[in-house]
Amino acid sequence: MKFECDKSLLSAAIDGVSRAITNRAAIPVLEGIYLKAEGFQLTLTGYDMEMGITTNIECNVQVPGETVLEAKLFGSMVSRMPSGTVSVELNNEGMAIISGGVAEFEIPAMNASDYPSLPNTAAENTMTIPTSMMRELIEKTIYAVAVEDKKPAHTGELFVIEPGRLTVVALDGYRLAIIKRDVECTRDIRIIIPAKTLQELLKIIGGPDEPVKIDANRRYVVFTTNGYTIMSRLIEGEFLNYESVIPKESRTKVVIDCKSFIDTLERASLIITDRLKNPLRINFAPDKVTVRCQTPLGKVVDEFTPESMEGDSMEIGFNNRYLLDALRYSKCEKLRLEINGPLSPVKVLPVEGEDFIYLVLPVRFKNEG
Template identity: 45%
Template sequence: MNIVCDKQLLTEAVANVSRAVSSKNTLAALEGVLLKAKGNQLSLTGYDLELAISTTIEAKVVEEGDIVLSARLFLDMIRRMPCETISITSDEKMLTVVKGSMTEYTILGIPASEYPELPAVSQTTGITLNQAALKNMIGQTLFAIAVSDTKPVHTGSLFDIQNGELHVVSVDGYRLAMRCEKIAMDGEFSFIVPGKSLSEVSKLLKEEDREIEINVSKRHIIFDVGGYNVVSRLLEGEFLDYKSAIPSGSQTVVKINTREMISSIERASLLISDNIKSPLRLNFQDGLIKMSCSTAIGRAYDEIRCEQTGDDVEIGFNSRYMLDALKASECDQVQLIINGPLSPIKIVPTQGDKFVFLVLPVRLKSE
């Protein structure tokens, strides 16, 4: 293989496809990026057997060929090159020379034949989505995806299409996040995308009012995002019945300024850490939210004003879960809907129903 290409294009492509590269794998080829030079193009692929990211850039191909190069090392090399163009040549023994200006590296590559084949995806259902809307939907639900594998199906987000609406739902046993958007698609259809895949897709999505194509098969999903092709396996299993998990009714409705609430929680939970755990106590009373917490190292108290209708209530929370939900709302004001001290708190917009966040309470000990 013998190619010459633009440094900036190559660096960006390698950085993006490397996100799907496995850092530690028994198969050495999977720790690398697959390069294929053909015609006047260079295609690059990163793959960890669950997620694949690939793209194509323009290149001057003197000699066609393919090779696998260590993703981390290759990216570090080309990033540091003091030039605008980079040449890559490799021989039949996989000895590869990466050169830019007066800087030159010689490394040993891996034959492309050792790189596993990407899954063949057929019989897909196509979905067209607005790029900015999808980025927002992922961003507002990613925080509630389960991290542990106790229920693997909850380490992803449910995409549920019903009656021309797409619901993206994440749940981790302590909280739930749901985001809705109207979609030009009839019928009922659902699938579960791993959290890691959504996180990487989100990084490639731009805040643009442009459509992107998603193709879903029985076991895989393909996102076609801005010149990148992202293929991910889907998770299988029974997802939580999110509709029945969201409580109805409202004994107490509180309208708050989101930024004020976030600042107050951060002040009141200053004594809480990973080592010193304690619930944050919220007392909703007469248009005030009184926040307090008590730990082995001391006590904290803060209060803010709110618009309250309904009963007074005192309820306890994990402060981090509450902060995550409030920050994900991306609204100046939100409503907190509470059905007593042992029911999940529901966070919704003041107008419309684009999102619903649930945070489970912590049972409080009497002071």
């Protein structure tokens, strides 16, 4: 095998497919990138048995062939080459000679026949949406995915695809994020996509107008965008019936300026650490919202004026990070909070409509009164 290609193209492709590679794979060959050179293109693949990423780039193939090169080392070498053309050649001793300018490396190559084939997913065309929408769907929900896998289904995001509507849901037992968008789709399906797949997709997708094609069935999802194909196994299991936990009524409705609320919460959070935790005690009243907190580091009282308020005054305890996440990721100037009681989940919504719903569980105070 021998090929030459543009250094920047090759470096970007290595970086993209490496997102599917784990450093401590059970099979050593999976720590490498599979390379196949034929015709006028080079195909690169990264795979960890759960997610696979593939891309093609133009190259001058002098001797067609295939090999596997250790991803981290290969990527570091190519990225540090001078700009211009990089040449990769496999010699008879099973070594890969990588050269660019006057620099030349020689590293062991792994046997391509040992590299597992990506599964034939048989995923069916489901929908195509703009990158800008895909990015928004992930960014406004991914923070609420469960990190631990006590219930594996909650370590991913639920995509409910139905005629004319896409709903994306994430939850971790303390907060819930739901976003809905009108889309054109070809089928009706509910799938749970691993959070890791969505996080890596975010890093690969291109400009805002670039389309993201989504194919899916009950076992796999395949994203095609920006010259990459990302294949992922889905998470099996039952996702929580999220609609049943959303409060239908509210005793208090508060409209707040997001920046004012975030600034207040961030100041109050200065005395909270991972070791010294305590909930924020937030009192909602028509003329002001007061935030209090006390930890061994100190005591804080802060306040700001709400835009408007209807209903009863109420005091609620919150985990500072969970509430801050909901406010920050909404990316709204103003938000509506619907509160039904000190121990009922608080709904965080746009001022008008329900394009998204964030649910934050309150914290019960240890020493009431």
